Amino acid sequence: MALKHTILAFLSRQSLSGYDVAKEFAEGFGSCFWKASQQQVYAELTKLEQQGKVAYEAIPQPGRLDKKIYSITEQGQQELLDWLTQPCEPSAIREDLGVMGLAGHLVSPQVVIREIERRRQLHLETLQQVKKLDEHFAKHRDSLELKDLYMHLIIRRGIRYQEEWVAWCDEALGAITQAVNR
Amino acid sequence: MALKHTILAFLSRQSLSGYDVAKEFAEGFGSCFWKASQQQVYAELTKLEQQGKVAYEAIPQPGRLDKKIYSITEQGQQELLDWLTQPCEPSAIREDLGVMGLAGHLVSPQVVIREIERRRQLHLETLQQVKKLDEHFAKHRDSLELKDLYMHLIIRRGIRYQEEWVAWCDEALGAITQAVNR
């Protein structure tokens, strides 16, 4: 499971609180490549800490629980490095909308059309968000240092993914409309 | 979770043994939209059977465990219908390769390049497979009945998804090579 390694990767860039890591998953990286809930992040950080792969500095906060700033340790860095060096497999796709392809004929075409239109809209919105993440990188695309280039490329993947969804929705809507009016 | 509904959707097309359902996940549909292990499928079928959403007919087989042919029940059909009528969310993306975008700078560009080339190859192979699934549908694209059109569109999504990956790999390889030689 790569949640562990994704967290280590975040911390290899900069030290962060659990809250901040969770926010990355929810906003930036999450909309491109990986989603994880806050609880998952906190649980994983606790585990990594017990394994000595990350360490935290507790920042006392008046009147509430300490804020914990996590950093990656030598050991964590090593773990991440080992993982990066190994080949990784394409992740499994699990897409609810796919069920429509199997059983869509059980409902009216209008239901299918409505659902696809809804999806189109959603992906369009996510696309705007992801594009914003890329703005800075895209501007200097040809002079980025590797670290930033990789980040740019991964965001590009996110952009292309969302664009692809929108394009497929258009294709599907066109084909279904045509078939219904036939 | 849609595993349940995906199984119901398969069984709404035709009655199948657990083994056959699992094969669909591994081969056809699996490479497009959903992957599930054999154990998962068997476990889910048992649960669905207990809930009265599927029923099986046991086919005795000399010298080994009965083969069970599962069919969807009225109740299962209803469950599936209800689910299809509700809006569904885009599924979360969880892509190991994304970690490269965060921490790729920790390894040499050659490692990153090698990994992306490997991925390109994998997606190219899957693409060929998925295209085969579509052959029949693509030929009659403009005269498919809805049931088949939906299937075609879902396979099209799979095709586009794989093509998109290949295209991204090309973009990434180009950009990295250029940056390294700079």
Add this chain to the structure above:
DNA sequence: TTGACATATTCAATTTCTTGAGTATACCGT
């Protein structure tokens, strides 16, 4: 005839993920 591959199902341990609640303060706008 041996070994690989396909058919067909079951069990069980463990890890991961989801869902939902609980605690507590700060800041901003209306």
Add this chain to the structure above:
DNA sequence: ACGGTATACTCAAGAAATTGAATATGTCAA
């Protein structure tokens, strides 16, 4: 002053997925 949102972390139950093994036969090719 109030509600909404953001910050910041914890706990726990239950569902889902992964990993790995066990059982047993049929078929096809080298």
